Structure formats: structure tokens, C-alpha cells
Amino acid sequence: MSDLVQLTKDNGIAIITINNPPVNALSPGVPEGISAAMDEVDRDDSIKAAVLIGGGRTFVAGADIKEFGKITSGKGTRGEGFKPLLLRVEDCRKPVVMAIHGTAFGGGLELAMAGHYRVAVPAAQVGQPEVKLGLIPGAAGTQRLPRLAGVAKAVEMCAEGNPISAQDALNSGIIDKLIDGDLLAGAVAFARSVIGKPAPKTRERGDKLGTPQQNARIFAAARETARKKQRNLIAPLAAIDAVEAATKLPFSEGCQREQELFAKCLFSDQSKALIHVFFGEREVVKIPDIPRETRTIPVNTVAVVGAGTMGGGIAMVFANAGIPVLLKETDQAALDRGLSNIQKNYANSVKRGRFTQQFVDECLKLIRPTLSYDGFAGADMVVEAVFEGMALKKEVFGQLDRVCKPGAILASNTSTLNIDEIASATSRPKSVIGTHFFSPANVMRLLEIVRGKSTSKEVIASCMQLSKKIGKVGVLVGNCMGFVGNRMFGPYRREAQFLVEEGASVEAVDAALYEYGMAMGPLATGDLAGLDVGWRIRKEYRHLQKPGVRQPIAEDRLCELGRYGQKTGAGWYKYDESRRAISDPEVAKLVSKWAAEAGIAQRPISAEEIVDRCLYALVNEGARILEEGYALRAVDIDIIYINGYAFPAYRGGPMWYADAVGLKKVYDRVCEFQQQHGELWTPAPLLKQLAEQGKTFAEFSKEQGAAA
Ligand code: NAI
Secondary structure (H helix, E strand, O other): OOOOOOEEEEOOOEEEEEEEOOOOOOOHHHHHHHHHHHHHHHOOOOEEEEEEEOOOOEEEEEOOHHHHHHHHOOOOOOOOHHHHHHHHHOOOOOOOEEEEOOEEEHHHHHHHHOOOOEEEOOOOOOOOOHHOOOOOOOOOOOHHHHHHHOHHHHHHHHHHHEEHHHHHHHOOOOOOOOOOOHHHHHHHHHHHHOOOOOOOOOOOOOOOOOOOOHHHHHHHHHHHHHHHHOOOHHHHHHHHHHHHHHHOOHHHHHHHHHHHHHHHHHHHHHHHHHHHHHHHHHHHOOOOOOOOOOOOOOOOHHHHHOOOHHHHHHHHHHHHHOOEEEEEEEOOHHHHHHHHHHHHHHEEEEEEOOHHHHHHHHHHHEEEEEEOOOOHHOOEEEEOOOOHHHHHHHHHHHHHHHOOOOOOEEOOOOOOOHHHHHHHHOOOOOHEEEEEEEEOOOOOOOEEEEEEEOOOOOHHHHHHHHHOOOOEEEEEEEEOOOOHHHHHHHHHHHHHHHHOOOOOOHHHHHHHHHHOOOOOOHHHHHHHHHHHHHHHHHHHHHHHHHOOOOOHHHHHHHHOOOOEEEHHHHHOEEEEOOOEEOHHHHHHHHHHHHHHHHHHHOOOOOOHHHHHHHHHHHHHHHHHHHHHEOOOOHHHHHHHHHHHHOHHHHHHOOHHHHHHHHHHHHHHHHHHHHHHHHHOOOOOOOHHHHHHHHOHHHHHHHHHHHHO
């Protein structure tokens, strides 16, 4: 036996314990240890049955994800011993009972299914989440699961990847018994009850594999759902194919088919990208100059100023996390409007099954409306979400400085204003920070945390920690115009407009980016957010525009016509009562006219050009941000785009995508656009440098990190 797996005996029952903290991952040594334990169980006549259990807080939570990257980069080989181990467990001559607490995910569930019986505590969860990393189960999960749970359940679990509860697992036949109370004692008692009985081998079962007619319907429906809900992804379809193989082929051939499909997924760009995103979310919490042990400010009560679109959503975010919120407005009508929006949002969540009525009632009790700053002295943190205007923000922060207790975090939700200037309205700029939520705040996972020049490390560390508590992905960014996300979004949307002005149809631009994988095209996104928002900002900053440099004209003109987007029933598209977008031929005519007046020639434009123009505009600005240090690493930008702008995770984010295309190729195309369209396309110096050196943004970030 190894240190990682121990065997003890309890009156005829072998207790095999996996001890590989923190999550008993199937790292090298664990399969070998289990195999040795199985030999012992078979050899020792005093052992009549065995229980396999995880030490610590969980059963086996899954494979070691780092191993996948090693295989695809040629630095490792797949733990080929795992599949034979499962056969070894299944062939054990004495009953093996798998005792599950915590989670049995991925390889953990595959291991559990090779046992003859499974018992679990009610709080346990099981699942095959591989698809979330662009993979499918690779150790017969797609072959054993339908034999235990039936074809429909197996397809759902393998193609969607969501965990199921122990009760659900019991109902579907994945586990045999729920154990209330002590799991080990219950599992040992269960093992005693099956001594001498035939040990059922999952791989030899066929009673749940359905008929060809039933299965055809299940697979067709699953494929349709996958194409719709997991658009462009290959792993869900591969998972369905693998389960289908289980219904058509003998076990060993089904396993071979699974292996082929697994390899196809593992070596796909999609899986590499999704694994990059998985590790990226864990990377962005690391701030080089802020050690993990930095003191944090406990945030137990919060106040929000402004109950508009953002303030209301932000109040919900805190209430959802159980944190009491004081919500301040200027007058009763605005406050009533804000509260009624919150109530409507919660009612929708109950309708959609996201929350229970009881949960919502508790959240609503935590939100306390007010028209004054009374009570602000008790708040550990204030989030300001009033109208976007420097004078007003400064006035509010001056007031907060007077009423808030020393040490309280003073945060602004501004999307464009300078955090340092806002902080200058207080006597404590070190307490001031930007917390840039994304709309709708109660839904979008991204939180840009904006570091001002005086913001203290404690305040930053506290906000990073808090973001996790409130269910957000916090990414630290620097204080530049638009911060990271919106600064890059500007050039992206600028190109979308230019393309229409140059002759692409509104529908073609949106369709090309939708096909690329964006949740929504850039023009439809503009209509959703309100075209007037950018229009107002452009008017304010017009004096900064360089004369002679081309600026988009169409959105300003649309706004002048009162076409602000969805809210006015028309923008780039027309909208019906239920806000469904309808093509508007009037827009094409108007844009052609405006283009002719501005001397812009119109021409046919390919989908490829649309994608390159919009994405490389994003990447070129991202390169500037990275070089200037406003984002800590390329992966931070990727995480921002995936969580705040619905960038497809399977493309890994804009910077990862550019690395995958090859920076030389991206740079050459940017130069081509510069020749055609002028200085807006000046390549970022970092892009040029890395293209010349044959390096990637990821490598650059790694070197920067090592130097820091
Ligand atoms: P909004 O116009 O919906 O709401 C602003 C609210 O602040 C209004 O209800 C107003 O009555 C209230 N208010 C004004 N002065 C106040 C004061 N002294 N005390 C209390 N309440 C006051 O605006 P929205 O969209 O919620 O934006 C708020 C902030 O969030 C802005 O800084 C904006 O740039 C930023 N933001 C907006 C996003 C969006 O998509 N709408 C996204 C991210 C940030």
C-alpha cells in the first residue's frame, strides 16, 4: 500500500481509505494504492467484503486537471493504469462498497461506479463535469453510467456536466443507499449485509440500456439541446456519441470509442482554452504586491448610494450573500421605483426557479431603504452608484467622508471616471476604490476592482475576498479611462460601426460575431445597453479627439433621431413589444446616405474581415493595457471578457485567442488594417515586439510575473 491509500480491517471488512488531501484527486500513487488494496482483499481469507472511502472532507473529487495540460504539451502521459484499475476493482471476488461523502466527480464517479455497491451521505454530490473543461469522461464513465442510471440520465449528466444530489443519484440507481449519520459505520454495516451475495459488475449490466427506438429519441433531443445551449462546443456532442456507443457496442468496444472521442476533445483548442479559463479564475486572485496574509476588513454591513439600474442590482448581490444593505436615494419616488425593480427582479428569479420564495423574503428583509445618510456610520463598506458625473460623485464622496466610520471601504461603481479624482474629495483616499459591477449586477459574474494610486493593500485585499463571498469573479485593474473591459470594448464597437458604414449589413456584422461565439453581436449589444450612453460620453470627450482621425458617425446620428436602442423601440434594429429585434431596412438606407456624405466608399465585406477587424481591435487595445500595466496578466483580460462581456469561454478569452492564432499573424493583419484605415490601427508596441520575438502574451505575462 502507499501513503496515499491505507487498508485496515474491521471484523472481516476491509476499510480502504484514500488520503490525498485536499480533495483526494487521482494523482499518481492513488490508483496504485487502490490496486494493491484490491490484491490484499482478494488474498486475505479473513476479509469478506471491502469499503472504499475518502479521508478528509470528500470522496475522490476528480482527476488532477494539471495532468491534462502535461499530456497535450507532450510532457506527460495519461495515467493509463486507471482504466485497468477500474476493471480490477470490478473483478474483485468480494463485494466492494464505495462510501461517498463530499463529491464524487469525474474520475471519482468513474471509480465509484466500478464498485459493486455505492452508499452516500445525503449531502453528497456526484457528477461527470468533464464537459465543462471541453472533455468527456475518459475512464469508462460514459459506458458505466448509462448501465446504472439509464440512457437519458447518463446523457444529461455527461453532456451538461452538472452535479446531482445524492437523493437524485439514489432515484436514478447510481447509488444504492443513503446513509444518515456516520458514513463509515453505515457503509461497513451495508458491506456486512452483502457478504456472500453475488457482486454485480456494472459493466455486465444491460437492463437499463433501453431499446433502439427509445434511445434514438433521447439522443436526437440531447443533440438538439446541446447545439442550442452549448453552441459550437464539440465536447457535449462527443459525450452523447460516447453514451450512444454504450447502447450499441459491447463494453470493451464502447470504451475504445470513448477513448477516441476523449482524445479528440483533449487535443482540441476548445479544451485547452477551457482549461486555461479554469486555471485563470484561480490565477486572477493572486496580486504580486499584496501577500495572501494581508489584513482584510470584515464586511458585515453595506450601504449603497443610488437605487437605479446598478444600485438596485448591487443591493441584491449583497442581500443574496446574507449581508444587510442600506439603500439610499434622493427622493421617495426614485426609492420606490428602485425597490419595485428589485421586487420584480426577485419575483422573476422565483418564477424561473433560481430562488425560493422564502430565500427572496429573507433577502428583501435585508435591504433597508432610506433617504438620508443616517445609519451610514455603521457600514463597513459603501458602494456609490449615482449618475455618472464627476461633480456629483465628488459631492457624494465628500459626504461619505463626513459620515462614514474610519476604515470603512468607500467604493465607486463608476464606469469611466477617474478614481483618484473621486478619492480627492475625501480626507482618506486610501479607503477609496472602484468596484465596477456589470449590468445586470445581480447576474453578471465580473467585478472589476479598480486600484487608485492611494488605495491601501488592505482595502484591495478586502474587495478581492469580498468578491468571492458575493459570488463574483473579482479582477484587479488599474485606473485608466474605461478601466480594462470598457477600454477594449470601445475599439471593438468602433470597428463594428465602421464595418456597417463601409457597406456590411447590420445583420451581417452581428451574425459574424455571433457565429464566432459571442453571446450577442456588437450592434445588438449596443441596442441593449442603450446607444445614448456612449453618445453622451463621446459628447463629453469630443475635445480630446484628434482632428483628422476617423470617428464612427452612425450611432451618433441614430441617437440624434431618438433611436437609443431597445428602450426607445429602435436603434440598429426595430423592437416589438417583447423587445425582439427586427431588421430595419431604413437603417441600411440611412447609413448609406451618411457614408456617402462622409465620403466613405461602400463595398462587400466578408465575415472573416468582420471577425478580424472587431477581434483584433480588442486584442490590440488589450496589448496596450498589458504593456501599460493596467491589467496584471493576459489571463486577467481573458477572465474579464469571459465573465463581463459574454466572450466564449471555449475560445479562452481575447488574449488567449490571439496567442492561439499566433501573434505574428495577428500583427501582420493589424498592419494591413493600419495601411487601409490609418492610425487607429497603429499596432501596440507590445504586439509588435512579441510578434517579432515569436512569443505569446501568456509567455510575456509569465516573464513579467517572474521579474516582479
Ligand atoms: P441610474 O440613472 O439608473 O441610477 C442612478 C441613481 O442614482 C438614480 O436613481 C438617482 O436618483 C440616484 N442618485 C443620484 N444622486 C444621488 C444621491 N446623491 N444619493 C442617492 N442617490 C442618488 O444609473 P446607473 O445606470 O445605475 O449607473 C450608476 C453608476 O453605475 C454610474 O456611475 C454608471 O456609470 C455606473 N455603471 C453603469 C452601468 C450600466 O450598465 N448602467 C454598468 C456599470 C457601471
